[in-house]
Each structure stands twice: as structure tokens, then as C-alpha cells.
Amino acid sequence: MLEVRWLSKVAYRDAYTLQHGLFDSGKAQHLLLLEHNHVYTLGVRADISNILVDPKQVGAEMVRVDRGGDVTYHGPGQLVGYTILDVATEQNSTPNFVAKIEDLIIATLDKFSIVGQRNPGFPGVWTISKDGSLRKIAAIGVRISRGRSMHGFALNVTTDLEMFSNIVPCGISEYGVTSMQAEGSVCQVEDVVGVVASLAPKIFGFSEASFYGASSSDGYSMQDPNLVDSIIKVAPKVDAMAESRSLDRRLASAGVGTAEGISISKTKPEWIKLRTKMGSEYQELKETMRGLNLVTVCEEAGCPNIYECWSQGTATFMINGEDCTRACGFCLVKTDRPLPLDLDEPRRVALAVEKMGLDFAVVTAVARDDLSDGGAIGFVETINQIRRLGRDIGVEVLISDCKGDEDALSAIYKAAPDVLNHNIETVLRLQRAVRPQASYARSLSVLSGAVKAGLVTKSGIIVGMGETMDELKATLRDLASVGVSIVTIGQYLRPTRKHLPVSKWYTPKEFAELKSYGEALGIRHVESSPNTRSSYHAKEAGLGIKV
Incomplete structure (x- = not known):
């Protein structure tokens, strides 16, 4: 079964440690979907000269990681997907796995009327931008070891593209980058999450999947194990008086209204009493x-x-x-x-x-x-x-x-x-x-x-x-x-x-x-x-x- 999790905003080092834990245990197949704060990551073959400024000057971290590829950027408005999966070990397993990730992103973009495509010799997903140029919309960097994969993809949704000007993205100077927003889409990261979650099981070859996720501050609740094509929008169930309490607002955002609570004065069941x-x-x-x-x-x-x-x-x-x-x-x-x-x-x-x-x-x-x-x-x-x-x-x-x-x-x-x-x-x-x-x-x-x-x-x-x-x-x-x-x-x-x-x-x-x-x-x-x-x-x- 594919375990799909929308984790919302996650510190890069937390996600990195979690990936390794899931990878090392070998007990489950996970697709982790999340956002990061501003961070530049360097793969095992990265050229440090592709970092053009001191990351601290632009409010970003710099982290060396054990994936393939050169330097890339992660930050708010970008959907990151980490694929901790068993991968076939036959010849060309790595390019075949990368191709599946590309298929997932291309199919996702299609749902938002954006045409994604491959660029031979350059992993990732690309699109013909409004000015007619070929631009990268999603980066891919994976590590496959002992028949297990780590890392994955980064799809620019509403990403601040100026952050890419501080690096040579993926070590490729001849092409620019773009985002779904720059290409005319009005979607948010949470909207894209639901689509990715619905498409991923079939593309990665799973007949069964579970999908759970974090609630967000604006009332989105990722809680549908049947993998629908979009996120459930939760209708808050709090009254006007309760609306002023941050606790009740957080509950409503998660889909739990205060009206659902059991009164503190109500007698507890016998099995609770000591x-x-x-x-x-x-x-x-x-x-x-x-x-x-x-x-x-x-x-x-x-x-x-x-x-x-x-x-x-x-x-x-x-x-x-x-x-x-x-x-x-x-x-x-x-x-x-x-x-x-x-x-x-x-x-x-x-x-x-x-x-x-x-x-x-x-x-x-x-x-x-x-x-x-x-x-x-x-x-x-x-x-x-x-x-x-x-x-x-x-x-x-x-x-x-x-x-x-x-x-x-x-x-x-x-x-x-x-x-x-x-x-x-x-x-x-x-x-x-x-x-x-x-x-x-x-x-x-x-x-x-x-x-x-x-x-x-x-x-x-x-x-x-x-x-x-x-x-x-x-x-x-x-x-x-x-x-x-x-x-x-x-x-x-x-x-x-x-x-x-x-x-x-x-x-x-x-x-x-x-x-x-x-x-x-x-x-x-x-x-x-x-x-x-x-x-x-x-x-x-x-x-x-x-x-």
C-alpha cells in the first residue's frame, strides 16, 4: 500500500531525517508531500560555484544532501514530494523511476491546463512558457540504494522565482525556470496536493493507497483515504462566541467543530472511572x-x-x-x-x-x-x-x-x-x-x-x-x-x-x-x-x- 502524507510546512532537516528513517526501516512505501522554508540543497555532484550568493543574505539555508543532481531551491509555494519506495533493480532502474516521477508531474500539470514535457538529457519537467522559451517547472533528484528510493521532486506552484536567480538551477545555465502561477494557473499548493495524491498510486504501480494530511490555517483538511482529485474544504462549525478563541478556530480548521464535543459535566462511562x-x-x-x-x-x-x-x-x-x-x-x-x-x-x-x-x-x-x-x-x-x-x-x-x-x-x-x-x-x-x-x-x-x-x-x-x-x-x-x-x-x-x-x-x-x-x-x-x-x-x- 502507498502511504501518501501531506505534511504541510516542514523544516528541511526534519524531512531529511524522516526520509532516512523510513528508508532504513524498509517497512512501508511512502510519498511525503510538503513545503519547506527557504533552502538551497546541493546533490552529491553539485558544483559549489553554482551558488551565486551567500544563502544567509537572502534568508536561506544551504544543505548538502545525498541525492543526485546539482544545486536546487526549495521554499514556500513549492510542492516537494519525497518518494520512499521499493524500486525494481533491473538495468536502467534509476532512469525508469525518474520517468515515472516525470509522468506524475506531467499528468498533474495537465489537470491545471499546463502542458508539461520532457527535455531529453535533462531530468525534470519543462513547459513552453508564455514568451515561447522552454523553462523548467519541476526539478527531480533521487537516490536509489539497495532497491529503495529517496528524495524526489520539487514542483513550482506559487514559488518566488527570484530565489532561483541566486543559483544556477540544477547546474543548467541555458534554461530558465517557471511556476504554475507564472503560467497562468490560480491554484495553491494544497490544490495540487490533492491531484498528485490521486494520480500517484496508479503511476507508481499501487492498487491500494491511504491519504492523510495536515489541516491548514485557511480550513483545508486533507483526510480522504479514498484519494479524491481535490482537497476537502471544511465548513467551520463554531458559533460566533467561540470564533474568538484560537483553540476553536484551530479545531474548525481541522474539521472538528466545538459542537461535537462532549460536555465536561457529563458523566463519564464506567470504564473510565478509577x-x-x-x-x-x-x-x-x-x-x-x-x-x-x-x-x-x-x-x-x-x-x-x-x-x-x-x-x-x-x-x-x-x-x-x-x-x-x-x-x-x-x-x-x-x-x-x-x-x-x-x-x-x-x-x-x-x-x-x-x-x-x-x-x-x-x-x-x-x-x-x-x-x-x-x-x-x-x-x-x-x-x-x-x-x-x-x-x-x-x-x-x-x-x-x-x-x-x-x-x-x-x-x-x-x-x-x-x-x-x-x-x-x-x-x-x-x-x-x-x-x-x-x-x-x-x-x-x-x-x-x-x-x-x-x-x-x-x-x-x-x-x-x-x-x-x-x-x-x-x-x-x-x-x-x-x-x-x-x-x-x-x-x-x-x-x-x-x-x-x-x-x-x-x-x-x-x-x-x-x-x-x-x-x-x-x-x-x-x-x-x-x-x-x-x-x-x-x-x-x-x-x-x-x-
Whole structure:
């Protein structure tokens, strides 16, 4: 099956890491559709003299990559397609694959009344421009290794063509470039996405495909698994009073109206309710945390399992302060300007681990976008302090995306936690509504990097925020495709009226279905139940899996 994903705007380095993760796993066939910020990329045979200005002077990055071809430009208004697919290994496999990509772009342009054509000896798609000249409208650069492809194409839709004047595009000086807009089309990138998604399965030889994507700020929702020829335009379902709330506007953009939510005052189903058991172990752990001036996410996030876990001597330490720089729509942790890091905190966490006699410790943190490393040093130092206790103590860290910073993430990977957890939280369509300062692609990139570093990886999904069962299964397929070993799935519980509404109470049967589905994909442990949270049964899952 071809997995088509519209990821919207993605940082180039995030997409690059994600591509490698999908390529290395060899578990699925993906067509990733997205846009980048301004970036010039140089293929393995690129001539640096084809960069005519310092990219920083025009607000662009410059990145060397492992595709074929010379220098090219990616930026807003350009639809980029990354083809991570199995490719036939017979003679001429690379030119034959490039020809298929050209077929896809030519067929797409035809839907918008633009005649695309080949230019013998020059990969890509070209068109006769209004002035009668032959101009390039789409660049193609691929890498094929071990029967798998990476990279793909870049189709200029509403691209700022002035950005091409700073380079010799693809090392070809005798031809100019153009865009669909320059050729008279009034379409936007999202319009082209729907057409590409509908044409790609047949052209690449797939009889089955799934198509899911991000919602955009203007109300487009890419959520049609049947691959229609255009994007669904969502009609917002919010009333005038709710219109003023950014959370409700994001929900409407994703196709989830506030009218669909379940009232916070409505009685919860019996299978959601938990009995409170405040035993001596709970009190002892609470006193330990207060005595060492430590914070637990169990308390800060209002976890429903706090009494069960604490009575078993298990807690999740929350480092780097109590105030988060992000404002996710589901989370009870306070959003505020954080205090400076407490440099002694890692030592005190290790002291608590020793005092409690733990053989498995879970450490998470608030997002610290105010710090250059996103708070990575706190994780590294806490892991190191726990290791210095000299006992065989398992350590799981639940990290933020560290803003995608490669050095920060690499430092955490090198600290070698036993489990690297990073939650994707929800399906692709709802990312912007649920966690506007994060992204689906970046989360998959973080997990891909951890897998490449040789770590056991884990991720979590919250259900009941407006997603469908099919979307959840697609998310599980994406997690499996980058090599995630452990997944937690739990019911969303609305903390306050200011948070996302609950759209649905999932039944125990549905949780069991998701567990079976995930494990059938090769995910080695799926913890799926109404009251499951990221750290629930973390010790059992973490100690039971080795890379």
C-alpha cells in the first residue's frame, strides 16, 4: 500500500531525517508531500560555484544532501514530494523511476491546463512558457540504494522565482525556470496536493493507497483515504462566541467543530472511572518529592493513574521547571515564562531514585523553547546522575522535540537512555489544533533519529480529540514505519473548560482493536486502554524490550 502524507510546512532537516528513517526501516512505501522554508540543497555532484550568493543574505539555508543532481531551491509555494519506495533493480532502474516521477508531474500539470514535457538529457519537467522559451517547472533528484528510493521532486506552484536567480538551477545555465502561477494557473499548493495524491498510486504501480494530511490555517483538511482529485474544504462549525478563541478556530480548521464535543459535566462511562487508593506508599513518595523539592508530571498533568503508580513506588519525574513554553490544547501543565534551570535538580532526582529503591526511572520535562538546546542538558545530566548510582537502573526519558536541533537531540541520544520516548500525541490532521508549536513530521524525525542511534523508541497517542479510527491506524503505521518499539494509547480527559473538548469516549473493545492492529504491524509492545498514559506500565514495557 502507498502511504501518501501531506505534511504541510516542514523544516528541511526534519524531512531529511524522516526520509532516512523510513528508508532504513524498509517497512512501508511512502510519498511525503510538503513545503519547506527557504533552502538551497546541493546533490552529491553539485558544483559549489553554482551558488551565486551567500544563502544567509537572502534568508536561506544551504544543505548538502545525498541525492543526485546539482544545486536546487526549495521554499514556500513549492510542492516537494519525497518518494520512499521499493524500486525494481533491473538495468536502467534509476532512469525508469525518474520517468515515472516525470509522468506524475506531467499528468498533474495537465489537470491545471499546463502542458508539461520532457527535455531529453535533462531530468525534470519543462513547459513552453508564455514568451515561447522552454523553462523548467519541476526539478527531480533521487537516490536509489539497495532497491529503495529517496528524495524526489520539487514542483513550482506559487514559488518566488527570484530565489532561483541566486543559483544556477540544477547546474543548467541555458534554461530558465517557471511556476504554475507564472503560467497562468490560480491554484495553491494544497490544490495540487490533492491531484498528485490521486494520480500517484496508479503511476507508481499501487492498487491500494491511504491519504492523510495536515489541516491548514485557511480550513483545508486533507483526510480522504479514498484519494479524491481535490482537497476537502471544511465548513467551520463554531458559533460566533467561540470564533474568538484560537483553540476553536484551530479545531474548525481541522474539521472538528466545538459542537461535537462532549460536555465536561457529563458523566463519564464506567470504564473510565478509577478508584482512589491512597496507601502508605503514596504518602511516602509524596513526602520524598516534597522533601527534595521535585516535581512529578503525575501531579502536574492530573494523571488518572497517580494512585496506582505511586502506591507501587513508581513516579515520573518532571525536570527543567514547572512552567512550559508551549500551550498544547490537551495539557494541564501551566504555560508561563520559565525560571532559569536548577542545576542541582538532576542530582536530587538521582537521590530520589536511590531513596525509593527504584530499578526503573522515568524522566520527562516541560518544553523549554526559551533555551538554545530546548532543555536537552537537563536530560543528559539527569541520566548521568542516575547512572552514577552504580546500580543497574533502567532509565526512560520522555523528551520534547528540542525544536529539531540536531546537536541537542544527539546529546540526549548519546546519553543512552534505555527508552527514548517522544509522543506524537494525535493524528496528522489534528496536529495544528492539538499542539500548534510542534509537528507530526518533526516528531517522526525525532523518533527516526533515536532509532538510528540504536535506542529503544516509544511514542504515545491520545484518542478522543476528533480523530477517526482509520486515522489512528494510519498513525500507527507511520510509527511502525520509522521503527518505534513501544506505543501507548489512552483516552483524552478534558482537564478544564479551556482545553480541547472530548469528541468521543472510546470503548475497551476499540482500545483492544488498536492494540492488536499495532502489534500486527510489528510494534513490539502496545499499551492501549482508557486510562493508559505515557508512563503507564513503563517499567514492564521498557525492561521487556532490547534493541
